[in-house]
Amino acid sequence: MKIVVLVGSPNKNGSTNLLVNEFKRGALECGHQVNLIDTTRVAIRPCLGCVACGYNGPCIQKDDMESIKCQILDADMLVFATPLYYYGMSAQLKTVIDRFCAFNGTLQGKHIKSALIAVAWNNDDWTFDALESHYKTLVRYLNLIDCGMILGKGCGTPSMTACSTYVQKAYELGKSL
Numbered sequence: 593m594k595i596v597v598l599v600g601s602p603n604k605n606g607s608t609n610l611l612v613n614e615f616k617r618g619a620l621e622c623g624h625q626v627n628l629i630d631t632t633r634v635a636i637r638p639c640l641g642c643v644a645c646g647y648n649g650p651c652i653q654k655d656d657m658e659s660i661k662c663q664i665l666d667a668d669m670l671v672f673a674t675p676l677y678y679y680g681m682s683a684q685l686k687t688v689i690d691r692f693c694a695f696n697g698t699l700q701g702k703h704i705k706s707a708l709i710a711v712a713w714n715n716d717d718w719t720f721d722a723l724e725s726h727y728k729t730l731v732r733y734l735n736l737i738d739c740g741m742i743l744g745k746g747c748g749t750p751s752m753t754a755c756s757t758y759v760q761k762a763y764e765l766g767k768s769l
Contacts (some may be wrong), residue, residue, distance in 0.1 A: 593619075593624045593625070593641075593668060593705075593769060594627070594666060594667045594668050594669070594670040595619055595624055595625065595627065595667060595668065595669040595670075595671060595692075595769070596627050596663050596664050596667040596669070596670050596671070597604035597612055597615070597616070597626060597628045597629065597673055597692075597709075598629050598631055598633065598660075598670065598672055598673065598685055598688055598689075599612055599628055599629065599630050599631060599632075599649045599673045600631050600673060600674035600682035600684050600685025600686075600688075601632065601674065601675050601682065602610070602632040602674070602682070602684065603707075604673070604722040605629075605750060606675065606711075606750060607650060607675065607711040607744065607749065607750050607752070607763070608635075608673055608674060608675045608710070608711050609673075609755035610692045610750050610753050610759065611663075611673070611709050611711060611742060611744060611747075611753065611758055611762040612628065612762070613707060613708075613710045614743075614760075614762040614763040614766070615671065615762040615763065615765055615766040616628065616672075616766060617713060617763055617766065618762070618763040618765065618766025618767035618768075619724070619766035619767070619769055620722070620766075621766075621767060622766070622767055622769060624766075624769060626766075627667075627706055628662060629660055629663065629688075630681070631682075631684040631687070631688045632684040632686050634655075634656040634660065634688075635655050635656045636655050636656050636657050636660075636687055636688060636691060636747075637653055637655055637687075638687050638690060638691075639687075639690040639691050639693050639694075640641060640645040640653065643693075645693060645694035645695075646692070646698065647693060647694070647695075647696045647697055648695060648697040648698060648727050649661075649693065649694045649698075651691065651693050651694035651737060652700075652730045653691075654679065654725055657682065657688070657691045659689075660678070660691075661694070661695050662727075664699065665695065665698060665699065665702065667704060668705060669704055669705035669706065669769065670705070670736065670758055671705070671706065671707045671708070671709060671712070671738070672685060672706070672707070672708050672709070672710075672711040672727065673708075673728075674709075674710050674723075675710070675711050675712070676710055676711065676712035676720065676723060678722065678724055679708070679722040680723055680726065681723060681726070689730070691760075692734070694725075696734070696739065697736075698722075699734055700733075700734055700735045701735070702737070703720075703734075704736060704737065705736065705737045705738075705769070706730075706731055706734075706736035706737065706739065707738070707739045707741065707742075707765060708723075708726060708740075708741040708742070708743075709738050709741075709742045709744075709765075710722075710723055710741070710742070710743055710744065711744035711747035711758070712731060712743075712744065712745055712747060712748075713746070713747070713748030714746070714747075714748075715746035716722065716746065718747070718757050719743075719745050720743045722740065723743075724743065727743070728743065731753055735749050737767045739765070739769065740765050740768075742758055742761050742762050742765055743752060744756060766769035
């Protein structure tokens, strides 16, 4: 299976990437291909809302999104990975998702698998409510097949995350595919 992970953390050595790497290790051990796309280091402009694409492309903006689109449409699974910023995903990841507008129709017709990997400093029982709701809405709207969520509460630093159960859970999610 071809897996694309959209990584929305600007901290390459942070908790999000720790879990992403464990997910990747598990998936690779099962023979899957895993491509990480660092959404914080690509040249992508926000969606203009012009709908010149007609929701099925092409987008009038010429930037790195075309390459990302091709990788997503070639994949069997799409993983969203993000630190929790003000109870939502990072702006970098959200910018990429907003640009799905130009290929919604094609993506909706693929019925690919998906997962969410997220980390947060705090560990209140409501910490991930908004992000979880947003992810479930994306799954429903894009006709994705949800394969699970790793919602790492209390993962404010890599050392906190390394001592948590979420590292193993991320690995097991990758291994279970």
